[in-house]
Amino acid sequence: MTTAPSFPRPAVSGPGAAPDPTTGAPEALGPPPPARTRGAGRGPRRRWLRAVVLAALVLATVAFVYPLLWLLSASFKPRAEVFDNRLVPRTFTLDNYVTVWQEAPLALWLGNTVVVTVLAAGLVTVSSALVAWGFAFFRFRGRGALFGLVLATMMLPGAVTMIPTFLIWNQLGLVGTNVPLWAGNLFASAFYVFLLRQFFLGLPREPFEAARLDGANNWQMFWRIAVPLCRPALVLTLLFEAQAAWTDLMRPLIYLQDSSTFTIPRGLKALIDQFGPGGESQWEVVVTASVITTLPMILLFFLGQRHFVEGVATTGSKG
Numbered sequence: 001m002t003t004a005p006s007f008p009r010p011a012v013s014g015p016g017a018a019p020d021p022t023t024g025a026p027e028a029l030g031p032p033p034p035a036r037t038r039g040a041g042r043g044p045r046r047r048w049l050r051a052v053v054l055a056a057l058v059l060a061t062v063a064f065v066y067p068l069l070w071l072l073s074a075s076f077k078p079r080a081e082v083f084d085n086r087l088v089p090r091t092f093t094l095d096n097y098v099t100v101w102q103e104a105p106l107a108l109w110l111g112n113t114v115v116v117t118v119l120a121a122g123l124v125t126v127s128s129a130l131v132a133w134g135f136a137f138f139r140f141r142g143r144g145a146l147f148g149l150v151l152a153t154m155m156l157p158g159a160v161t162m163i164p165t166f167l168i169w170n171q172l173g174l175v176g177t178n179v180p181l182w183a184g185n186l187f188a189s190a191f192y193v194f195l196l197r198q199f200f201l202g203l204p205r206e207p208f209e210a211a212r213l214d215g216a217n218n219w220q221m222f223w224r225i226a227v228p229l230c231r232p233a234l235v236l237t238l239l240f241e242a243q244a245a246w247t248d249l250m251r252p253l254i255y256l257q258d259s260s261t262f263t264i265p266r267g268l269k270a271l272i273d274q275f276g277p278g279g280e281s282q283w284e285v286v287v288t289a290s291v292i293t294t295l296p297m298i299l300l301f302f303l304g305q306r307h308f309v310e311g312v313a314t315t316g317s318k319g
Contacts, residue, residue, distance in 0.1 A: 075288040082283050096288040109267040116181045120245040124185035125237045128192035133222050136200030154190045180255045192237045199233040239304050264293045
């Protein structure tokens with residue numbers, strides 16, 4: 001009797017394979033179907049979303065940068081072309097920069113502003129850091145109520161204290177000088193106290209306890225441990241107050257009468273009165289002076305950008 005030849009079956013394994021009658025091994029039914037990728041349809045959607053976000057950021061960047069570019073371009077144009085809205089001047093001239101230095105004591109105003117800015121920013125940073133350190137490190141009765149009272153001062157509008165403050169400086173005989181523009185920062189700022197206190201609260205207490213065991217006093221712990229650890233917050237405070245002091249116009253309008261004591265904002269107000277719509281309408285002089293006074297703040301921001309971003313990113317973190 002002739003037996004039919006047997007042909008070997010393909011040996012492919014699989015979870016659902018039947019057993020081979022000759023060897024007893026599981027008989028494969030073929031390769032398993034490919035697993036369905038989870039979220040396979042989300043790729044195009046994410047790309048579209050990223051494109052929309054990128055376009056929105058580009059539009060926001062243009063909206064913020066365009067006025068500065070327009071101002072810079074207008075400072076190199078003659079009077080007849082200042083408002084032609086061309087970012088590349090048709091007629092390029094440097095006469096505006098020569099004229100503005102001849103018509104206004106910009107060097108004197110810049111010097112006054114630098115002095116006021118350095119004193120105001122430095123004093124408020126040191127005084128606010130000391131007050132914030134006291135609220136964050138020391139435990140005493142009524143600390144929460146006292147800190148709430150400090151924060152409550154931020155609710156007072158500046159117009160409420162404007163006249164009493166002027167009367168105080170007038171009684172001291174300092175009206176007409178630059179002292180009222182920076183001396184008030186000797187007594188800290190409620191906003192900066194709150195900002196720095198949050199940083200101090202986020203510091204671990206172990207280094208301070210170890211320093212106390214080594215014989216360090218409170219001032220040494222503040223200066224040698226707390227200040228280096230909170231450097232981003234201190235730089236952030238310094239930059240905020242420097243920008244506020246550099247662009248402050250209200251207080252110079254109240255306290256300064258002599259042009260020799262003018263700061264940059266007060267000097268620009270005088271230039272607008274002289275060369276603006278109420279004067280000779282020489283807008284090229286006004287925009288050129290604005291460019292000269294804006295560049296130091298841009299340079300200061302780029303120099304402190306890393307500390308600024310780090311300070312904003314870690315503000316309010318409490319570990």
